[in-house]
Amino acid sequence: MSIQQERRTPDSENHSDSNSKTIDWPKVTKPPTVGIIGGGQLAQMLYQSAISLGIEAHLFASPTDEAAPKYFRDITRASSESWTPPEIYHFAQKCDAVTFDHELVSPNIVRELEKRGCLMLPTASTLELSANKANQRQRLTQLGYSLPPYQICNTLSEITSFGARYGWPIVIKPSTGGYDGRGVYMVDGETDAASIFNSLSSHLPFVVEPKLQLDAEGSVLAVRSTTGECLTYPMVKTLQVEGMCREVTSPGDFPQEIAAEARRVAGKLAEELEVIGILAVEFFVIDGKLMVNELAPRPHNSGHITIEANVTSQFENHLRAVLGLPLGSTDLRVPAAAMVNLISNSNSQNLLPLLPAALSVKGASLHLYSKSSRKNRKIGHVTVTAGSVEEALEAAHQTVDHLSGLEILEG
Amino acid sequence: MSIQQERRTPDSENHSDSNSKTIDWPKVTKPPTVGIIGGGQLAQMLYQSAISLGIEAHLFASPTDEAAPKYFRDITRASSESWTPPEIYHFAQKCDAVTFDHELVSPNIVRELEKRGCLMLPTASTLELSANKANQRQRLTQLGYSLPPYQICNTLSEITSFGARYGWPIVIKPSTGGYDGRGVYMVDGETDAASIFNSLSSHLPFVVEPKLQLDAEGSVLAVRSTTGECLTYPMVKTLQVEGMCREVTSPGDFPQEIAAEARRVAGKLAEELEVIGILAVEFFVIDGKLMVNELAPRPHNSGHITIEANVTSQFENHLRAVLGLPLGSTDLRVPAAAMVNLISNSNSQNLLPLLPAALSVKGASLHLYSKSSRKNRKIGHVTVTAGSVEEALEAAHQTVDHLSGLEILEG
Numbered sequence: 001m002s003i004q005q006e007r008r009t010p011d012s013e014n015h016s017d018s019n020s021k022t023i024d025w026p027k028v029t030k031p032p033t034v035g036i037i038g039g040g041q042l043a044q045m046l047y048q049s050a051i052s053l054g055i056e057a058h059l060f061a062s063p064t065d066e067a068a069p070k071y072f073r074d075i076t077r078a079s080s081e082s083w084t085p086p087e088i089y090h091f092a093q094k095c096d097a098v099t100f101d102h103e104l105v106s107p108n109i110v111r112e113l114e115k116r117g118c119l120m121l122p123t124a125s126t127l128e129l130s131a132n133k134a135n136q137r138q139r140l141t142q143l144g145y146s147l148p149p150y151q152i153c154n155t156l157s158e159i160t161s162f163g164a165r166y167g168w169p170i171v172i173k174p175s176t177g178g179y180d181g182r183g184v185y186m187v188d189g190e191t192d193a194a195s196i197f198n199s200l201s202s203h204l205p206f207v208v209e210p211k212l213q214l215d216a217e218g219s220v221l222a223v224r225s226t227t228g229e230c231l232t233y234p235m236v237k238t239l240q241v242e243g244m245c246r247e248v249t250s251p252g253d254f255p256q257e258i259a260a261e262a263r264r265v266a267g268k269l270a271e272e273l274e275v276i277g278i279l280a281v282e283f284f285v286i287d288g289k290l291m292v293n294e295l296a297p298r299p300h301n302s303g304h305i306t307i308e309a310n311v312t313s314q315f316e317n318h319l320r321a322v323l324g325l326p327l328g329s330t331d332l333r334v335p336a337a338a339m340v341n342l343i344s345n346s347n348s349q350n351l352l353p354l355l356p357a358a359l360s361v362k363g364a365s366l367h368l369y370s371k372s373s374r375k376n377r378k379i380g381h382v383t384v385t386a387g388s389v390e391e392a393l394e395a396a397h398q399t400v401d402h403l404s405g406l407e408i409l410e411g
Numbered sequence: 412m413s414i415q416q417e418r419r420t421p422d423s424e425n426h427s428d429s430n431s432k433t434i435d436w437p438k439v440t441k442p443p444t445v446g447i448i449g450g451g452q453l454a455q456m457l458y459q460s461a462i463s464l465g466i467e468a469h470l471f472a473s474p475t476d477e478a479a480p481k482y483f484r485d486i487t488r489a490s491s492e493s494w495t496p497p498e499i500y501h502f503a504q505k506c507d508a509v510t511f512d513h514e515l516v517s518p519n520i521v522r523e524l525e526k527r528g529c530l531m532l533p534t535a536s537t538l539e540l541s542a543n544k545a546n547q548r549q550r551l552t553q554l555g556y557s558l559p560p561y562q563i564c565n566t567l568s569e570i571t572s573f574g575a576r577y578g579w580p581i582v583i584k585p586s587t588g589g590y591d592g593r594g595v596y597m598v599d600g601e602t603d604a605a606s607i608f609n610s611l612s613s614h615l616p617f618v619v620e621p622k623l624q625l626d627a628e629g630s631v632l633a634v635r636s637t638t639g640e641c642l643t644y645p646m647v648k649t650l651q652v653e654g655m656c657r658e659v660t661s662p663g664d665f666p667q668e669i670a671a672e673a674r675r676v677a678g679k680l681a682e683e684l685e686v687i688g689i690l691a692v693e694f695f696v697i698d699g700k701l702m703v704n705e706l707a708p709r710p711h712n713s714g715h716i717t718i719e720a721n722v723t724s725q726f727e728n729h730l731r732a733v734l735g736l737p738l739g740s741t742d743l744r745v746p747a748a749a750m751v752n753l754i755s756n757s758n759s760q761n762l763l764p765l766l767p768a769a770l771s772v773k774g775a776s777l778h779l780y781s782k783s784s785r786k787n788r789k790i791g792h793v794t795v796t797a798g799s800v801e802e803a804l805e806a807a808h809q810t811v812d813h814l815s816g817l818e819i820l821e822g
Contacts, residue, residue, distance in 0.1 A: 052776070052777065054781050073482055
């Protein structure tokens with residue numbers, strides 16, 4: 001347990017360089033304020049949990065953010081997509097702790113805010129690791145974790161040698177700029193590699209991998225509080241289609257020793273990397289062996305299922321962690337559950353007329369994100385809890401198919 | 412199924428007398444707006460469900476309302492505690508349907524809004540029934556439901572004869588003005604009766620009952636949509652202390668035939684009274700026999716447990732019903748659950764320093780209402796789901812005891 005220090009006084013002139021200031025609960029007389037940078041669905045779901053806990057939540061949103069600004073009462077809108085440090089500092093000053101809806105925030109800006117006495121969680125160091133895939137892989141290798149084979153490449157010839165060694169196609173992941181299937185390139189040969197190299201050279205170095213044959217993919221959420229308390233959620237199975245998470249099932253049907261090892265690894269990572277809040281650890285299982293694929297230090301798509309399936313949702317536990325409150329139980333409270341993402345299939349989809357059909361699937365818990373349609377954009381998700389994963393998955397897909405208009409197209 | 416009619420156009424001049432206009436989903440192009448009158452915890456929890464469904468929710472709050480205004484984005488504040496029909500009409504016009512956080516709204520105002528084309532749910536007729544205990548009892552008697560013995564009394568001599576016949580003490584409930592233990596008077600004898608009669612004569616007639624020996628109390632929520640679909644929730648057991656709900660356990664440990672009969676009665680009542688939204692039916696069990704005690708046509712304290720324990724919460728189903736969407740499954744998704752209310756024990760209670768101790772009870776789902784402390788005010792609740800009701804109840808009480816400072820007082 002870390003020693004809790006003085007509570008930061010918002011708008012105080014007395015800034016220090018320390019970023020270890022946490023909330024001193026015995027002295028708290030009014031609900032603390034959590035600032036959330038970014039106005040997507042994660043902010044929206046964090047807000048629902050903030051309401052239950054009775055804490056204040058202020059949003060810092062870009063001019064084009066659509067989901068969370070529809071519901072937050074206290075919103076600061078940035079002047080443009082590329083906000084300036086002064087405006088974000090002005091926002092952070094009013095909050096007792098600041099967290100994130102996404103990791104597209106410059107770690108340098110976050111570090112500057114930390115220097116000025118703002119409690120930023122995750123910290124700049126954590127964001128630096130997650131914002132750069134090459135740094136992340138190298139750090140995980142240093143720490144001794146099992147990773148899929150990869151090479152950090154800075155030149156085209158390094159890439160083509162890798163292709164020659166492992167066989168084409170190979171997978172190229174630029175260090176920065178990718179999420180939700182963007183930023184993962186399947187490359188067929190030297191010509192293709194040259195074209196990717198030239199167009200994405202501003203995102204060098206690249207993480208280069210052979211095309212892997214996976215047994216399965218899974219994910220474990222760890223959550224770690226400013227007090228040092230750390231818990232992990234049971235391992236879920238994830239299904240990715242074209243690099244985007246399509247469905248999640250819980251509990252994942254992994255061998256018991258794999259699931260236990262994954263939780264141990266996720267908890268150890270959260271502690272070794274000193275993450276505060278949720279750390280999502282994505283795993284590959286290859287030839288029966290567990291490997292760390294990627295980290296995300298925030299509530300994660302693979303954890304949306306925890307809202308209905310687990311005693312404490314990832315969103316509530318993220319807030320508890322950031323606020324230095326005891327973490328809630330991560331246990332499943334149902335036998336089984338499935339979550340299916342609702343992904344926009346066009347730029348002009350109007351879901352609303354399909355809502356009655358979708359909600360006629362008994363047992364479906366629908367979460368719409370209030371985002372306009374854009375092809376391949378995640379605009380909602382459906383969770384179903386049931387006696388078995390198969391039953392839950394079928395009902396969740398049925399609901400999503402209704403909303404996608406698929407049952408009309410397919411007759 | 413009722414026939415859906417044209418969607419009301421907000422701000423339209425074309426008002427009709429019909430109150431059967433519902434949302435015409437096949438033609439909906441933007442999320443409908445639900446107006447909520449009253450800014451307490453029910454509005455707050457309805458808001459959390461509105462966020463998941465992606466619908467808009469606007470709040471009409473009194474100047475002193477504390478809970479929901481802290482979180483709603485769109486709020487209309489009344490000019491005073493006794494708002495005027497024009498200001499509420501101005502609010503209702505902007506909404507596709509209007510529902511309520513409490514039943515303290517004059518049915519006459521609601522009827523006037525209905526005449527002007529606003530979709531008010533529950534309707535003025537339903538509110539009339541719930542706002543007057545004498546009318547409610549008489550209507551239930553007409554419909555042939557089993558009720559505890561009672562008499563509607565208009566004079567002091569009727570009350571004293573009732574006392575003589577059944578034996579003192581008796582229970583007096585003025586027709587109007589009571590909730591949460593207020594408006595229920597245990598009367599010892601003639602002198603006491605005269606004093607109550609004189610001070611509360613503006614709330615005549617009185618419902619007068621003998622002091623009953625209850626086996627148990629329970630509650631069933633029915634939910635009925637504008638489409639006519641009607642579902643009931645499994646019966647829960649309630650424990651009242653000094654007329655206020657203290658704890659709820661689910662499933663209630665009633666004999667199977669009592670629980671089934673209670674669900675049948677609640678569903679039949681919702682249909683016969685043409686309630687839209689949640690109808691909470693409170694039951695007494697006396698000498699093994701089920702009797703209807705009271706009705707409330709809104710999300711109900713005995714249904715807060717459904718947030719964690721049931722597939723669809725009462726709040727989401729209330730919104731689905733009001734919007735004419737298919738209702739969600741009311742089934743329990745856990746083996747057992749318990750809810751305990753957090754009731755203020757003083758006028759100056761600061762819960763926040765006690766939060767870490769309370770949340771250290773693993774498994775507790777806390778809901779704080781952001782209301783200031785006032786002795787005997789409900790300021791939050793805790794739900795725990797578990798393998799057994801006993802286990803859930805113990806953890807819920809532990810959490811509430813921490814927040815009440817009891818574990819400090821009792822050592």
